Amino acid sequence: MKTEQPAIQVTDLTVAYRDKPVLWDIDLTIPGGVLMGIIGPNGAGKTTLMKAILGLVRPSAGQVLVYGKPYAQQRRLVAYVPQRNSVDWDFPTSVLDVVVMGRYGALGWFRRPGKREREQALDALARVGMQDFASRQIGQLSGGQQQRVFLARALVQDAQVYLMDEPLQGVDATTERTILRILHDLRATGKTVVVVHHDLQTVSEYFDQVALLNVRLVASGPVAEVFNAATLRATYGGQIAFLEGRDPGRSAPEPRAGIAVS
Amino acid sequence: MLSNLLFDYTLRTVALGSGIMGVVSGVLGAFAVLRRQSLLGDAMSHAALPGIVLAFIITGSKEPLVLMIGAAVAGWIGALFVMAIISTTRIKQDGALGLILATFFGFGLVLLTWVQARPDAAQAGLDRYLFGQAATLLERDVAAMAAIGGAALLVLALFWKECAILSFDPDFARSMGLPVHLLSVLLTSLLVAAISIGLQAVGVVLMSALIVAPAVAARQWTDRLGVMVVLSGVFGAVAGVGGVVLSGAAARLPTGPVIVVCISALALISLLFAPRRGLVWNWFRVNRPVARQGA
Amino acid sequence: MELFTEIILIAIVTAVACALPGVFLVLRRMAMISDAITHTVLLGIVLAFFVVRDITSPVLVVAAAGAGVATVVLTELLSRSNRVREDAAIGLVFPLLFSIAVILIAQYAGRIHLDVDAVLLGELAFAPLDRFEFAGNDLGPRSLWLMSGILMVSLALLITFYKELKLATFDAALAAAFGFAPAALHYGLMSVVSLTAVGAFNAVGSVLVVALMVAPPAAAYLLTDRLPHMLALSALFGALAAILGCWVAFALNASIAGAMAVMTGLIFCLAWMFAPQRGLLAQVVWRVRQRWEFAQAMLAVHLLHHQATVQAVVECQAAHLSEHLNWPPAFTEQVVRRAEQRGLLVQQNGMLTLTDQGRRFVATILGGDEL
Known part of the structure; x- marks a missing residue:
């Protein structure tokens, strides 16, 4: 995409649940074509930030622009992968049906999904290595497989911006590899990917930009510039001691070289 | 018994009415159960009672359509109260449902007994809405049921895709730009319509069984939403017609409760013996390896 | 005693007896279980009647309480099987058991003096007609004695197990760790609810028992954070609804039980609007x-x-x-x-x-x- 215009521009965003602020005055620019991780402690407002970008929660102040326009006008450009526990996995629906749902937005009212939508869904399932599970009921999948189905649903949306809430949380090694491969594929084709992430050890390996969040935005930008002991301490407060003590080398920016060639 | 169903005009009318009721409440009940609103149906059907009596008091008419509209409006107001209580107080869903169910029903009872104490006899028969009396269904009742039920099913068919995604993943639906709140109101309204259709046949007290049981039964046989909804409607219809035929076959068998026993029997059979999810097979699966180890 | 006074007394005692266990139902998020129990106690009564053939036998009360507990157990079994969610399980079990009871009554209508309408709706106005006589002396209405007895049992249990109930309601895990057997308390509470439902449905009918059990505690819950206050307020609201309900019912010549339920609803609405901290x-x-x-x-x-x-x-x-x-x-x-x-x-x-x-x-x- 045009690099001049940021994919997502968050300005002065404050979000409160019942006047209890969850996000304070966030200014965040996410350039087009980057792979950005959002990190922060529990209750830092990571999921809320995603939901605010998607218009799922109404901000008390500030706004979010997607390629220069409010989200409501740019809906088709954005795909969302929610946390796995957000749906009822005993729902009577097959893997293929869930992925086809990703096309509903493009279909609009009244039109039914047909052969074309099912083929697109099967393609997306093949990309995440789940084509053999198309007719399974979704509750019969493992956690990692469920996550890959959600990812496939986002892929069929054929969006410009992908927002993913903890896609790597508690998944198996195959799923983690598949998801990472797809994240890099997406970026290679110029898409913008924003991922809520929980594992500090892998941040510099997986992402090229990072936003550190703890109700307020502590820092954001290229991993090499902003991901360091000072910003981590500001984000995690007292919890950082053991992080530094355990593996100080990993929080240094140098592993980023590995990403650039992947 | 079957020849009766074919040739007896009254029985045929009653069976047709119960069948229509079964299809509509089965289909819409499936969505209610999947959206964890099983007991909302119970609360709304109890809350419908004051609406029925008020509709009669205001219009002086016992036209089925008038009473059904009264039932639907009161059921709706009850549902709104439940949602308002949950969102503005610390009282949880169960408390709000119980509160609205019982106080609205009490209000209906006060109105009913007040009307009954009046000298004119025009009110006679209103109390059949308590337990339902399928035998009193007339052709015009069935016509009204078919009209409302058909309209409800048509609306559901039109918005099928949206209702499906709303029930499965409301956050995703909203991120797609669907008016989630409106759709949710729509589904609840359709459920209210289904309830108002069934009240004359099974009554406010037992209506909830026709919302919950067909869906529970259908869910055990399939993992597909479409199949489940159709099956749920079929089970509802079978129980409706079956209940009418059975209660007509023996003396002193009240239709409403017999229909409820029929649909509950279908649900229990499905829970125990459905091919993959059946609890009996499950029990064998759990116990057989242990037995082998012991041998 | 005058008829009117007797009716009001029965109403007050019934309302207070319902409000006390109701507090725990509301706090434990089990209000809809009371709806199920109040319906299914009827099956216990009918089945016990077939055995003892005496509609006034105390065995009926025990059997009815048993049916209430059986409803809870069945519901829990179903929802634990992971095939049905808890709300659907409740919605499946109680209409079935209630329907069976209604069919049985209809089948043997000649031999059971049970009117389904009366069970469901109650008729408080007739309650004083059934007298409790001992050695030829009229000691007052039977249902007043019955409900007072049930109220005393509830109160005694509440006082004895107050500390345990309180802990098990707010922190079941901690209660279990202390060896308080939350399961036993749970079924104990369910038994009291069933027993109260049996006693009360003679007077007010099964649906309105739910109003008396849920609405006064819900109103009290909006006014206080302390359990003793909540218990006292619930009892007070129940009694108030009973008095107002009787008065309105007499004025309109309408169902007393229905009017009491409406009053509990109005009291809740007032609390909902005007509660000092939590009101709208x-x-x-x-x-x-x-x-x-x-x-x-x-x-x-x-x-x-x-x-x-x-x-x-x-x-x-x-x-x-x-x-x-x-x-x-x-x-x-x-x-x-x-x-x-x-x-x-x-x-x-x-x-x-x-x-x-x-x-x-x-x-x-x-x-x-x-x-």
């Missing part, structure tokens, strides 16, 4: 005040974030504020004026700057250690 009115007042307070906080945090930066010229301009914060201009103006009056900020040539007081204000909002 209090919420509105609080929200309006909080809205300005919170808007000033947002403004202050915004100024703090931007005042030392290069964009300060734009971000801290009074003229640009409403655009950046996405607020309506009139609202922004109001917030700035209020914050200025409070001394949180000063305005110079259209530029807003936090005062020292403003900085302290932000510091307290953000947790103190930021500056």
